[in-house]
Amino acid sequence: MDKTQARADLLLERRSMTGPERVEAAEAIALHLLATPVVARAKRVACYLSMPSEPGTGPAVAGFAARGIEVIVPISLPDHTLDWVGLDPDAPLTTTSLGIPEPSGPRLGTGALAGCDVVIVPALAVDHSGHRLGRGAGYYDRALAEVTAPICAVVFAHELLPEVPHEPHDVSVQMAATPSGIFRVP
Template identity: 75%
Template sequence: MTGAERAEAAEAIALHVLAMPAVVRARRVACYLSMPSEPGTAPTLAGLHERGIEVVVPVSLPGGTLDWAVHDPAGSFTVTPMGIAEPDGPRLGADALAGCDVVLLPALAVDHAGHRLGRGAGYYDRALAATTAPLCAIVFTDELLPEVPHEAHDVPVQMAVTPSGLFRVRPSRAT
């Protein structure tokens, strides 16, 4: 995709995310700071902040776990060796997701049953295991597939947002 196509996709995704009823009612949303290869989250983050919604973003910890920090667009960030920007502000603890109304998360692909293909380290699966908030993966349109490989410990999402719109998945009866 060209830079202009990526920017257009990010804007379209933001419009769909910001129209989601769960986001419209939200007080706190978990999101992520996108890497260049991922659908851009900057317009989504800006829209959430414009509405006065508190946004928390992940911070990786040693041992394959995630902590969370409040996203401050004017704050300082550190880029990890994996190329992921993380805020330098105070950490909220692993239970920060308990106060979130929606969790927006990255994926390499999502299937029609809500299985999310991640990068294979399991950070999100561990963080989401006890979360009751609706989970929504953000993917490009061609990353929404009929089926992706998955394992029993993988935490499924209930929705996927693409530049083409919001897709509610059909949970499978067996994984």
């Protein structure tokens, strides 16, 4: 299966999930992330703000803030790169034309991930080797190219697959957080 077909199939399956299933999944993912030692010890975490169709990151972000963990979130730039902003839970969010919630605030620069203890990224699927299937624009592959901190993708349990289509430039992850638990790449 090629990436285009895999994305279409995975997005179709996501659209079939109910609101209560999504809420339950987001809460379970948060509990698993917050119990993971690398996250529990973190001082700064990069984490995306989820779109409605994605596994929810709201409970995890709230948990990070409650523990005093600094959270930085991505801001998409016109050149298909990501900048980063410190998340103020009280700051208003705007939704981009791509449907991505973004806060306002001082930009930290594209190199902000260097100061993170863990980087939490979206994915449509992750395979048992850590290959991550994204939406195809390459924002995260570019942003993660120089990251040395552990990278954790967030997926629904059925999106952890034996294999996903990938290319040499695709950046792999070391973990996948699902409602069923944390999968660590061997």
